[in-house]
Amino acid sequence: MAAYTSPEHHPAFEEYCETIFELAEDGTTVIQARIAERLDVSRPAVSEMIKRLAESGLVEVLDSEIGLTEEGQVLAETMVRRHRLAERFLTDILGLSWAEAHHEAGKWEHVISPRVEAAIVDKLDDPTTCPHGNPIPGSGYIEPDLLPLADAPTNTDLIIRRIPEELEFTPGLLEFLEQASLLPGQHARVVACSPDGTLTVEVDGKPVGIGSFTANRILTTLSV
Ligand SMILES: [Zn+2]
Structure with a gap:
């Protein structure tokens, strides 16, 4: 560079x-x-x-x-x-x-x-x-090929990879994700998806609700 x-x-x-x-x-x-x-x-x-x-x-x-x-x-x-x-x-x-x-x-x-x-x-x-x-x-x-959390198949082991800058600027969101342990390197799985796009994601054995704006932006890879 x-x-x-x-x-x-x-x-x-x-x-x-x-x-x-x-x-x-x-x-x-x-x-x-x-x-x-x-x-x-x-x-x-x-x-x-x-x-x-x-x-x-x-x-x-x-x-x-x-x-x-x-x-x-x-x-x-x-x-x-x-x-x-x-x-x-x-x-x-x-x-x-x-x-x-x-x-x-x-x-x-x-x-x-x-x-x-x-x-x-x-x-x-x-x-x-x-x-x-x-x-x-x-x-x-x-960077590996990344999949938005919103597009991930349900009940499949994922690894959280990236919280894009746009979310870093969303007030309170980093604190929320940090408290929910939704951090890069962390394993997660989508366990439910409501018709409005809100996901229920299981992290560390605990469920957390993620709205569609955020779910469309958090990037993951399949854990295989
Ligand atoms: Zn950063």
Whole structure:
């Protein structure tokens, strides 16, 4: 991965590039409205910032769809990498909860230097995903074929693999999933599905109800 060397960009530029990267990663068409929702800012604020990002050569807009330029992509990957490494450090070394780690990492990502980044990688033995199972850019992680929980066959042993960024931004959801032990690496099985798409999932011998929005986004593999 190309290292991002210019320290010139405003944290807001970093935040926007990261958000565009993560929306695209979740398969969302990146338009201004999606960015406004994710960052919880007004549409005019997004519009103004996209103009500045385009002037700085970090994004391109085509038919109102927003994409990162090569430079924007490098900046975004650096931010996402530092965010996910920071999350790992905060959970694995400092013992913070999942939800706390996500929140704190949003601040850390802007101040981690290449030197500190390398030290974290060393300390954690070159991790490939964040604690929520999202790939760390530049780690060489090759993701297996993933199946949304909502599409998984019932009464089949599954392994939880990934809680996408979109769910990390859903208030209270990380805390809920952590309490229910619905964590990457955990075995689970869908035991019932109601007509409205709500699933009953058995984790650690305990049933937990998962709404369809979340069930469509949590990614699993079959345990075979
Ligand atoms: Zn994460």
